[in-house]
Amino acid sequence: MQWMYWLIAIVIALIAALFVYRADKKRAVPYPWLTSSLRGIVVLAAALLALMPDIVITKHTTEQPIVLFLHDNSTSAGTALGKDTTTYRTELEALADKLSGKYRVVAWGFGADVQKDSLFTYDRQSTDISNALAQAGEYFGLQNLGAIVLASDGRFNRGMNPAYGEYTFNGSLFTIALGDSTREKDLRLARTYSNKTVALNSTFEIRADVVAELCKGYNSPAILREENEDVATSPVSISGDKFDRSLSFTVKATKAGLHHYVITLPDAGNEKNLGNNRRDIFVEVVDEKKKILIASAAPHPDINALKEALSSLETYEVVVRQGENFPQSLADYDAVILHGLPSARFRISPILETARKPMWFVVSGQTDILALNALREFTHTGLAAQPIHDAQATYHSAFNAFTVPPRIQVVTDKMPPLTSYTGNIIAAPGTNVLFTQRTPAGTMPAWCMQQGRVPTAILAGEGLWRWRMYEYKNFDEHDVIDECIRQTVAFLCTNNTEKPFYVQMARHIWSDQEPVSLSAYVLNANNEQVNTSDVSITIKDSSGKKQDYSFERSGSGYSLNLGIHAPGRYTYSAHTAFNGKEMSADGSFVVESTPIEQMETGADYSLLYGLAKRNNGAFFTLQGIPALFDSISNNQKIKPVIRTETENVPLVDRKWYFFIILAFAVAEWLLRKYWLAQ
Numbered sequence: 001m002q003w004m005y006w007l008i009a010i011v012i013a014l015i016a017a018l019f020v021y022r023a024d025k026k027r028a029v030p031y032p033w034l035t036s037s038l039r040g041i042v043v044l045a046a047a048l049l050a051l052m053p054d055i056v057i058t059k060h061t062t063e064q065p066i067v068l069f070l071h072d073n074s075t076s077a078g079t080a081l082g083k084d085t086t087t088y089r090t091e092l093e094a095l096a097d098k099l100s101g102k103y104r105v106v107a108w109g110f111g112a113d114v115q116k117d118s119l120f121t122y123d124r125q126s127t128d129i130s131n132a133l134a135q136a137g138e139y140f141g142l143q144n145l146g147a148i149v150l151a152s153d154g155r156f157n158r159g160m161n162p163a164y165g166e167y168t169f170n171g172s173l174f175t176i177a178l179g180d181s182t183r184e185k186d187l188r189l190a191r192t193y194s195n196k197t198v199a200l201n202s203t204f205e206i207r208a209d210v211v212a213e214l215c216k217g218y219n220s221p222a223i224l225r226e227e228n229e230d231v232a233t234s235p236v237s238i239s240g241d242k243f244d245r246s247l248s249f250t251v252k253a254t255k256a257g258l259h260h261y262v263i264t265l266p267d268a269g270n271e272k273n274l275g276n277n278r279r280d281i282f283v284e285v286v287d288e289k290k291k292i293l294i295a296s297a298a299p300h301p302d303i304n305a306l307k308e309a310l311s312s313l314e315t316y317e318v319v320v321r322q323g324e325n326f327p328q329s330l331a332d333y334d335a336v337i338l339h340g341l342p343s344a345r346f347r348i349s350p351i352l353e354t355a356r357k358p359m360w361f362v363v364s365g366q367t368d369i370l371a372l373n374a375l376r377e378f379t380h381t382g383l384a385a386q387p388i389h390d391a392q393a394t395y396h397s398a399f400n401a402f403t404v405p406p407r408i409q410v411v412t413d414k415m416p417p418l419t420s421y422t423g424n425i426i427a428a429p430g431t432n433v434l435f436t437q438r439t440p441a442g443t444m445p446a447w448c449m450q451q452g453r454v455p456t457a458i459l460a461g462e463g464l465w466r467w468r469m470y471e472y473k474n475f476d477e478h479d480v481i482d483e484c485i486r487q488t489v490a491f492l493c494t495n496n497t498e499k500p501f502y503v504q505m506a507r508h509i510w511s512d513q514e515p516v517s518l519s520a521y522v523l524n525a526n527n528e529q530v531n532t533s534d535v536s537i538t539i540k541d542s543s544g545k546k547q548d549y550s551f552e553r554s555g556s557g558y559s560l561n562l563g564i565h566a567p568g569r570y571t572y573s574a575h576t577a578f579n580g581k582e583m584s585a586d587g588s589f590v591v592e593s594t595p596i597e598q599m600e601t602g603a604d605y606s607l608l609y610g611l612a613k614r615n616n617g618a619f620f621t622l623q624g625i626p627a628l629f630d631s632i633s634n635n636q637k638i639k640p641v642i643r644t645e646t647e648n649v650p651l652v653d654r655k656w657y658f659f660i661i662l663a664f665a666v667a668e669w670l671l672r673k674y675w676l677a678q
Contacts, residue, residue, distance in 0.1 A: 005051040013044035029675050038668035045661045054648040063641045065146030065171075066104045067632065069096060070132050071119045072152035072178065073109035078122025080153040080179025080603055084622065088178070089120050091625045092151065098629050103146065103638075108132070112158050125513045128158035130165040137168035145169050146638035149628065150611065151176040154604030160398035163610055166443060172635055173615035174628060179603035183241075185214040187268040188276035188600070189222075193403040194261075197490060198253050199315035200287040205250055207403065208263050208279060210236060212243035220266040224249045226259060236265065246406065256287040258587055260508075260569070276600075280590045282508035290334040290493045291317045295326050295348075297340030297366035301465035306337055309468075309482035310489060323348075330355035335492040339462070340366030342375075349375060358492035360457040362464075365421055380431065380450045381458055386423035386439075391461050393418055393435040393446045401432035401449055402487045411471055411480040418446065418461030425460060434484065437461075447484075453529070455492045499523075501583035503537070503574045508589045512567050516589065520551050520558040522578050529556035530578075537574040541566075565591045 017040030024032035069092065081088055096105045109115045110132035111124020129152060136148055148171060156162060190209040198204040206224065221233040234247040249263075265277040292310060296303050303320060310316045321327065323346035330336060330351065335358040342349050343366040352359065352375060361372060361379065369385040376382060395404075395412050405411075412435070420437065425444040427433070430451070437446035437460065449457040464485070468478040504519045518537070524530050535551040535558050551558035551574075571588045609619040618631050632638060651657050 002052065002056060005048070009044055009047035009051055012047045013040040016040055016043040029672070035668050035671055038664050038671075041664045042661055042668070045657070045664075049651050049657070053652055054650050057647045057649055059645045059647065061643050061645070063144045063643055064102070064104045065144050065638045065640060066106060066140060067096075067099050067147045067149065067638075068136055068140065068145065069105070069107040070136065070148060070150045070152075071107065071109045072111075072127065072129075072150075073115065073119060073122055074111045074124040074127040074155075075122055076127065076155050076600070077151075077153050077178050081122075085120065085122070088622060088625075091622075095625060095629055099632065102633065108136070125511060126158045127152075127156045129154075129156045129162040130159045133162060133165060133167050133169075133173075141168055144641040145171040147172045147174060147617070147632050147635070148615075149174045149176065149632075150608070151178060152608065153177070153179045153602075154607040155600050155602075157600075163607060163614075164397060167615075172632075172637060173612055173617040174620065174631065175608035175612040175617065176620050176622065176625060176628070177603050177605050177608050178622065181603045181605040183213050184602065185268060185271055186273055186276070187212045187215050187218065187265055187271060188273070189263060189265060189279045192263065192279045192281055194281050194283055195402055195487070195490065196282075197284045197286055197493070199289075199313070200253055200256050200285055202253050202313075202315060203250060204253060204283070205248055205403070206261060206263070206281060206283075207249070207406075208247045210243070210245055210247055210265065212238050212268070214241050215243060215268045216241050218268050222247050223264050224251070225262045225264065231261065251283075253283075253285040256285050258508075259283050259285060260588060260590065280509050280592065282588075282590075289315055289317055290489075291319065291332060292335050292337065292489060293319050293321060293327070293330065293333040294337045294339070295321045295323065295341055296338075297323045297343040297346055297364070300339060300364065300462065302339055302362060302364075302462055305465040305468050305481075306339075306485060309485040312482070313486060316489070326351070330357045333357060335360070335489055337489070338362065340364035342368050342371040344368050347371065352378070356454050358455045360459070360488060360492060362459045362462060363420070363422055364462040365419075367421065369422070378452075378454045379456045379458060380428035380452065381445075381448070381456075382426040383422045383458075383460065384424040386421060388419060388421055390417035391420035391437040391439070391446060393437055393461075396433045396436050399432055399434045401434075401451070401491055404434070404487070405480045405483045407475075408480055408484070411475060414474050415467050415470055416463065418459075418463040420446075420461035422460045434488075447488075449488065449491055451491075457488050457492060499585075500578070500581075501574075501576055501585055503572070503585040503587060505587070505589060508587075510565070510589060510591050512564065512591050515564055516562040516591070518551075518560045518562065518572075519554075520560070520574060520576075520585070522558075522576060522583075524578075531556055531558055533576050533578045535574060535576040537572055540571050540573075542568045542570075567591050 017036040020039040021032050021036035024035050029035060078085065096107065099105050107119055109119040112126040112128050114132055114135050148169065150173060154177065188211055190211045193207040195204055212218065215238045218236065218238040221235050223230055224232045231251060232249040234249055261281045261283065263279045267274060294303055294306050307318050307320055310318050323341060323343065326346060326348050328351065337360045339362040349371050359378060365388065369383055373382055393412065395409050423439055427445050427448055428450060431445065431448050433445045433448045435447040436443050446461060447459050467481045471478040471481050500523045502521055506517065510516050520535050521529055522531060522533060531553045537549050537551065537560065539547045539549065539562065549560055549562065551560045569588065569590050574585045576583050612619045616637065620628055
């Protein structure tokens with residue numbers, strides 16, 4: 001369209017110049033072509049200003065592809081390299097220099113998180129490959145990320161399995177395997193599963209994954225102990241060189257308090273690494289019945305499904321209310337399940353904000369999404385309303401807030417979709433997602449929970465009653481769905497102690513390579529956190545040696561960093577005085593001597609090969625690093641991107657434009673004055 005305005009302006013300028021030329025020729029002006037040209041330029045500039053106040057300028061920039069090096073900086077990577085660390089670093093730096101002539105080269109290191117300096121120190125005590133790849137995609141999401149070069153031993157102990165990750169980068173992924181893939185004889189407890197809190201006199205399960213390499217013929221039971229007494233055993237019989245199975249121990253909770261269990265596997269014979277044959281587990285047994293309120297905006301089959309799942313346990317007392325009978329005080333309840341609440345009809349947000357009770361929001365067609373978003377201080381999640389649609393929920397394998405039923409994947413694959421009224425769901429970091437859903441905005445949480453001062457859970461859809469029916473139809477029971485409901489409520493009630501003084505730990509099992517930290521809270525009569533009093537704590541090791549510390553005030557609570565401790569079992573006793581009343585809190589924790597990085601040895605070539613193959617890249621060993629340059633440079637998908645930017649330039653904001661018009665007009669006027677004066 002701009003060319004038309006230019007054409008009109010040029011035609012007007014030519015006509016004006018022609019009239020001036022004829023008039024000046026009659027006046028016998030010495031050079032009529034000069035004055036007419038000046039007049040034409042002035043008219044052209046003025047016409048453009050009137051017809052086209054904005055000029056569109058198009059810029060083309062060429063963006064070179066980015067090659068990102070992700071260096072595994074964990075202790076296991078350093079062990080895998082051994083004496084080759086210097087050679088490896090020299091070859092990688094030479095490769096980066098060679099690539100820098102054609103590409104933009106960026107280097108990151110990673111362990112549990114990403115680092116951008118000190119890349120070859122190999123001092124990180126854990127490894128999260130999926131997080132490093134995810135951060136690369138997020139950081140370079142809008143840029144021309146052509147390739148990622150992942151140099152690692154393939155061993156991860158944090159985050160989800162990178163083979164199942166959904167990454168946002170479009171470039172190719174090249175992997176360099178560090179270390180030897182030769183298998184060694186090893187028997188290890190890979191992972192343990194247990195609930196953090198169970199009710200007194202209930203029966204609960206502790207599970208553990210056993211992985212073995214070259215242990216054919218092994219036949220010894222795994223032993224679960226507490227205070228050096230055998231609690232339960234589970235047989236382990238290995239008939240092949242590769243072995244992977246789950247063990248289960250059934251335990252009766254006969255005594256309230258914090259219980260420390262230890263799972264051990266006898267030596268398979270000639271094992272080089274015995275540190276991974278033991279695992280510690282802490283379970284708190286509580287002697288109290290939890291009162292649960294299920295409130296709904298309208299009658300719904302989900303309410304009965306929730307009630308039946310919870311009523312089968314003696315530890316819960318379930319009360320069902322509808323919106324018009326919603327209690328004005330929630331002081332008598334330990335947790336609240338809100339189906340379709342808050343709603344446009346029942347605006348109960350002020351009651352929820354005052355009560356500050358653990359809440360589970362089941363979002364239905366009655367839910368007021370704006371009112372729910374206003375409770376973000378508790379939910380830590382933002383939701384966008386969307387018309388009714390079906391949302392197929394998928395089990396999220398990285399979920400770790402509680403022990404899920406073993407058959408959850410098999411059962412939920414046969415479940416019908418939930419009826420959802422939400423679209424984009426933004427959850428805070430640290431949110432544990434049990435089920436995900438696919439939406440137009442991407443993969444979003446469908447069933448998630450957030451641990452905080454007020455624990456919350458959100459189910460972004462209705463239809464639990466159908467899930468229970470379909471499970472019964474396909475498996476003659478509904479234990480899996482019921483257990484997910486029960487465990488979600490147990491999660492909400494875990495820290496809802498209502499004690500005026502308590503001490504928390506992020507976990508009860510620590511490595512001797514990391515500092516141990518604690519938090520403490522004092523509650524006033526209104527159940528509000530205060531930190532006006534001093535809090536002290538005494539730490540005692542297994543030999544009876546004691547050390548005294550004082551908590552530091554942090555926000556409205558207290559925090560304490562105990563630093564790194566030697567391996568062993570420790571107990572603590574914290575004390576404070578508030579409003580003339582002495583209060584105390586006791587507990588225990590374990591410091592392990594085996595670094596988590598040494599739980600597995602050797603390189604996982606198959607994982608690295610699979611990552612490269614699925615992401616249009618190639619797999620290399622240390623000896624193949626020089627060939628990586630040709631593989632990247634010959635990849636036709638790694639090429640520069642020409643970006644086009646269009647900018648509207650308003651002429652009225654450009655002072656120089658008016659000076660040009662003024663200059664040509666003045667020049668014409670001066671020439672006329674000069675020639676006519678002669």
